[in-house]
Amino acid sequence: MDEWLKDSTEVEASWVTVDLAIFTVRGDQLMVLLIERGLEPFRGRPALPGGYVQKDETLREGALRELWEEAGIDGSRLHLEQLGAYGDPRRDPRGRVVTIAYLALGPDLPVPVGGTDAERAYWAPVSELAEGAGELAFDHLIILTDALEEIRRKLEYxxxxxxxxxxxxxxxxxxxxxxxxxxxxxxxxxxxxxxxxxxxxxxxxxxxxxxxxxxxxxxxxxxxxxxxxxxxxxxxxxxx
Structure with a gap:
């Protein structure tokens, strides 16, 4: 028992975040919501909206709060579902951060308004991200790619x-x-x-x-x- 307690104190602390891949169709184009990060790491780089989950909220509540704070969009009116968990130990330079990614969909969503640690929020055509998507912060290119394939698959069934x-x-x-x-x-x-x-x-x-x-x-x-x-x-x- 003592040995178990000793080992447990050596476990590295981890943090949990949520990230959202939010899609809409505007002007006959598939668009994804991005923010421009206002803080380090990756300050000034485009990213999916998201952030740390507070200790008194569920994952879904954290996702809805971050969407409202960073883009001014009411996620309760969207189709929202969990996409998956991403926990590569090198995905965040601040330490071990595991993120739960959400997929959100809606019809012709409004122009977003950046807030909190987002300098601005904007809709980006998915078709134009192929060449410059490597600029996305963290592992958000992987999340975005997975989310897009999930939508394409869901359209079939x-x-x-x-x-x-x-x-x-x-x-x-x-x-x-x-x-x-x-x-x-x-x-x-x-x-x-x-x-x-x-x-x-x-x-x-x-x-x-x-x-x-x-x-x-x-x-x-x-x-x-x-x-x-x-x-x-x-x-x-x-x-x-």
Missing amino acids: TAVATVFCGESFTLSELRTVYEVIWGQHLDPSNFRRKVLNTAGFVKPTGEQRLPPTGRPAALYSRGSAWLLSPPLLRGASHPA
């Missing part, structure tokens, strides 16, 4: 695409979500047939939207199903 669309949407708007996240063109007719033949994916609202040109487009809302059967699989030029 769940109705998560509707989270990007708001309360009502056209099938064209839903198709755009798939196209910008998967990075591939989808045939409109085949996509429409696939969506409407998937039970519970979407439901008609009975209303229409009049575009600037062309015919009125029927409006839909998210249906009762979350898991899609059959799934909409990537890899082909369009859903079969």
Whole structure:
């Protein structure tokens, strides 16, 4: 027992943080929320919003608080889920810091406002991060890459695409979500047939939207199903 107590006192102290990979679709582009760090380490470098979890809050509460403090966004209105834990001992130069990453999604989210230790907060096109993503602080490039692949996978098997669309949407708007996240063109007719033949994916609202040109487009809302059967699989030029 004494030996166990002796060994336990030699365990290195660790800290727990939360980081958030927050995505939205704006101007037919997939955007991720970044902050410019106002403090060391990595002062002036872009990073995902996040910070230390306080001793009296849950991980989720810490994630919501950090999102509000650093970007002025109410995360309780977003689709928010845990992505994973990242604990490389060299990920933070301040010491052993384990972070719990969250994935958050929402429709056309507002312009963020930087606060606390964030000099500014802004939306960055995911497509433009490929060349300069190495500038991200800590291991946030790894987290961002994992989060993006998780979204792409979820689009195949769940109705998560509707989270990007708001309360009502056209099938064209839903198709755009798939196209910008998967990075591939989808045939409109085949996509429409696939969506409407998937039970519970979407439901008609009975209303229409009049575009600037062309015919009125029927409006839909998210249906009762979350898991899609059959799934909409990537890899082909369009859903079969």
